[in-house]
Amino acid sequence: MSLVSYTMKELDLLARLMRAEAQGEGDLGMLMVGNVGVNRVLTECLDFKDIRTITQMVYQNPGGFVGASSSLFYSAATTREKELASRVLNGEYYYPATNALWFYSPQSGESCVNSWYNQALAGRYKNHCFYEPEEGVCFPIH
Numbered sequence: 250m251s252l253v254s255y256t257m258k259e260l261d262l263l264a265r266l267m268r269a270e271a272q273g274e275g276d277l278g279m280l281m282v283g284n285v286g287v288n289r290v291l292t293e294c295l296d297f298k299d300i301r302t303i304t305q306m307v308y309q310n311p312g313g314f315v316g317a318s319s320s321l322f323y324s325a326a327t328t329r330e331k332e333l334a335s336r337v338l339n340g341e342y343y344y345p346a347t348n349a350l351w352f353y354s355p356q357s358g359e360s361c362v363n364s365w366y367n368q369a370l371a372g373r374y375k376n377h378c379f380y381e382p383e384e385g386v387c388f389p390i391h
Contacts, residue, residue, distance in 0.1 A: 251338045253290045259303035264326035264334035266307050269316030274375045276333060281346035281374055283337030286314075288350055294387035296366075297350065345372025348390050349379040 255263070263286060271278035289297045289306045296312045299305070307317055316322055326334070346352070351366050354376045361370050361378030368380040 252287055252340050253303065253338065255303050255338055260331055260334050260338065261326045262307050263303050263338070264330040265322050265324075266314055266316055267334060267337075268326065268330050269319040269322035270314060271377065272321060274377060277343060278375055278377060279330070279333050280337055280341065281343050281349075281377065281379065282316075282352065283334055284342055284346035285349050285352055285379070287337055288346075288348065288390045291390050292350065292382075292387050295350065295382065343374075345374060345379040347371070348381040350382060350387075350390075351380040352377045354378070 263283060266286060267279040267283045270282040274281075286303070286306050289300050289309075290303060296309075297306075300309060307314065349371050351368055353365060355361060355378060357376075361373050363370050365378070365380045368382055368386075371379045371381040373379070
């Protein structure tokens, strides 16, 4: 059973977003980006109170993902990328994205800032810094 309901079109959307945001980070990086996306659908707090579907999450404006405007986003998802998206939708989580709602990539050679959008640094994987709500701000995501 999946964490959120989705259509095959939304599976493809999530796979393409994961690729556009983290292709250079490998499978694990793409899975972590997927974790953030699914968390935004699951939570009902902060900027994500009205985000209930994968489509709403991918195209949220303002506050959406930069990757949704990347040329990488507009080509068809591969079978492998859809498999990764399916794994995330079915509940696979990876630290530091476990409860994260945000991530960004600092400039080359720079460290992650301690907070981003007033949220605490959960950790870093390769070139992505992941941020999660402070305790008590949102109900636990999972």
